[in-house]
Amino acid sequence: MTISEAITKCKASGLRDWELVEYALKLASSYMAYSYTNSFDRPEKAFEKGRGYCWQQAGALNLIYKGLGINSRLVYAAKNRFPDKEYEGVLIKSFISGHVWCRVTIDGVSKYVCPGSIHNSPGLLHFQPLTKVHKWNIAISALSYLGSAVLNKKRYKKIMLLKRKQEARSDPAKCSCTKNKCERHGRCPECRAYHSQKKVSPHCER
Numbered sequence: 001m002t003i004s005e006a007i008t009k010c011k012a013s014g015l016r017d018w019e020l021v022e023y024a025l026k027l028a029s030s031y032m033a034y035s036y037t038n039s040f041d042r043p044e045k046a047f048e049k050g051r052g053y054c055w056q057q058a059g060a061l062n063l064i065y066k067g068l069g070i071n072s073r074l075v076y077a078a079k080n081r082f083p084d085k086e087y088e089g090v091l092i093k094s095f096i097s098g099h100v101w102c103r104v105t106i107d108g109v110s111k112y113v114c115p116g117s118i119h120n121s122p123g124l125l126h127f128q129p130l131t132k133v134h135k136w137n138i139a140i141s142a143l144s145y146l147g148s149a150v151l152n153k154k155r156y157k158k159i160m161l162l163k164r165k166q167e168a169r170s171d172p173a174k175c176s177c178t179k180n181k182c183e184r185h186g187r188c189p190e191c192r193a194y195h196s197q198k199k200v201s202p203h204c205e206r
Contacts, residue, residue, distance in 0.1 A: 003044050003060060007067035017106050021070060021113060021122050028061040029115040034087065036156035039149035053152055055100045055113045055144065062102050071105045074136035075112070077129040090162045097146060098144070099127060102134060 010024045028047075035051035043059030046052030052060070055070065058074055065072035080099040085092050101114035112133075117126035134140070 036152040081128040
């Protein structure tokens with residue numbers, strides 16, 4: 001789906017004002033999954049792919065609102081507390097991170113709108129801002145573009161490592177060990193038992 005197609009679909013709903021805002025929000029949040037792997041895509045491209053991180057998700061929704069004639073702009077906070085979430089089968093415990101979302105204004109009433117969760121609605125967010133909320137601007141956009149890409153790459157690498165741990169626990173045959181020694185083997189009884197059966201010294205990247 002493209003941004004233009006999403007705008008057309010929203011217009012066809014016949015809804016107005018906050019009902020239209022929520023319709024577009026649900027459309028974007030259900031269509032666009034969170035992703036750490038395409039951080040360099042512009043929001044339009046990320047939306048077409050159906051995945052992206054917060055700036056791409058919020059940016060895409062902001063473009064949809066603009067196309068609908070809705071007064072919307074991006075905002076951000078440097079620190080926000082997020083609840084536990086699952087990504088590719090891996091449980092990520094509650095954490096603090098920067099975040100980008102939208103602020104929509106209709107008839108003088110402003111509400112925060114975030115496509116980061118299908119359970120969100122105008123004025124209801126799945127996270128808690130811990131620092132002051134600022135308007136998104138060119139300076140922060142330039143600073144965060146590369147920074148977010150680097151951070152997302154690190155986070156994805158960590159998540160994939162956790163995923164391999166889970167797979168190895170459920171099926172020792174999937175253990176990713178490649179060496180004959182491991183000073184950390186005491187923390188990995190499943191791996192130790194597996195390698196004992198193979199009659200080699202235990203080694204585990206976990």
